[in-house]
Amino acid sequence: EVQLVESGGGSVQPGGSLRLSCAASGFALDNYEMNWVRQAPGKGLEWVSFINIYSTTIYYADSVKGRFAVSRDNARNSVFLQMNSLRAEDTAVYYCARETNYRVTSAFDSWGPGTLVTVSS
Amino acid sequence: SYELTQPPSVSASPGQTASITCSGHNLGAKLGDKYVSWYQQKPGQSPVLLMYQNSRRPSGIPERFSGSNSGDTATLTISGTQAMDEGDYYCQVWVSSLGVFGTGTKVTVL
Numbered sequence: 001e002v003q004l005v006e007s008g009g010g011s012v013q014p015g016g017s018l019r020l021s022c023a024a025s026g027f028a029l030d031n032y033e034m035n036w037v038r039q040a041p042g043k044g045l046e047w048v049s050f051i052n053i054y055s056t057t058i059y060y061a062d063s064v065k066g067r068f069a070v071s072r073d074n075a076r077n078s079v080f081l082q083m084n085s086l087r088a089e090d091t092a093v094y095y096c097a098r099e100t101n102y103r104v105t106s107a108f109d110s111w112g113p114g115t116l117v118t119v120s121s
Numbered sequence: 122s123y124e125l126t127q128p129p130s131v132s133a134s135p136g137q138t139a140s141i142t143c144s145g146h147n148l149g150a151k152l153g154d155k156y157v158s159w160y161q162q163k164p165g166q167s168p169v170l171l172m173y174q175n176s177r178r179p180s181g182i183p184e185r186f187s188g189s190n191s192g193d194t195a196t197l198t199i200s201g202t203q204a205m206d207e208g209d210y211y212c213q214v215w216v217s218s219l220g221v222f223g224t225g226t227k228v229t230v231l
Contacts, residue, residue, distance in 0.1 A: 035220065037168075037220070037222075044209075044211065044222060044223075044225040045168065045213075045222040046222065047220030050218070050219075050220065059218050095168070102177070104156060104174060105158070105174050105215070107158040107170055107174075107213070108158070108160070108168070108213075109173075111168055112167065113167055114167060
């Protein structure tokens with residue numbers, strides 16, 4: 001069974017840092033590109049970041065560029081999101097999402113339960 | 122900035138058809154020239170992939186869900202809506218390798 005489990009969320013003051021982890025099981029992580037998607041309380045989904053299989057191609061949403069860094073360790077079946085200079089508007093549930101390639105396009109076919117990040121003084 | 126606009130809410134009676142639209146703005150191309158995915162999110166749960174490549178259903182997704190995409194609008198249709206279909210629905214595309222989600226639509230089954 002495909003499973004993604006995020007961890008590392010919590011409460012942090014503005015300007016602080018957090019490192020999120022996503023543990024993958026039930027599939028070979030090194031066969032899939034991965035993404036982070038977030039959802040502020042009561043709001044919609046917002047794509048955050050993409051990392052390809054070999055960590056050679058990485059993309060970020062403008063809202064987090066320069067502050068967040070995505071990485072992965074295929075040997076440890078894990079994906080990470082280092083979040084620095086956190087702001088109140090970064091408060092959200094952060095989801096790890098597996099991206100499956102359907103030849104002409106790709107989509108997020110598996111999601112973790114999410115981990116809540118709260119940025120507040 | 123890239124935008125996908127959805128109606129905030131859609132309602133339908135059980136057994137009726139519900140349609141959710143997704144309109145593209147500032148995408149650099151017509152939405153119909155891109156491939157749209159749809160996600161369903163029930164309260165307190167993670168999103169689930171409902172449709173990819175405009176109209177293809179992943180394994181396990183009921184046939185009452187269908188999709189289309191033409192011009193500047195993509196549409197998700199639920200035929201024979203059931204109470205279990207209540208939830209939030211999001212369209213999504215890739216624009217210049219960046220993920221873009223729609224604003225979301227809350228579906229209520231009356």
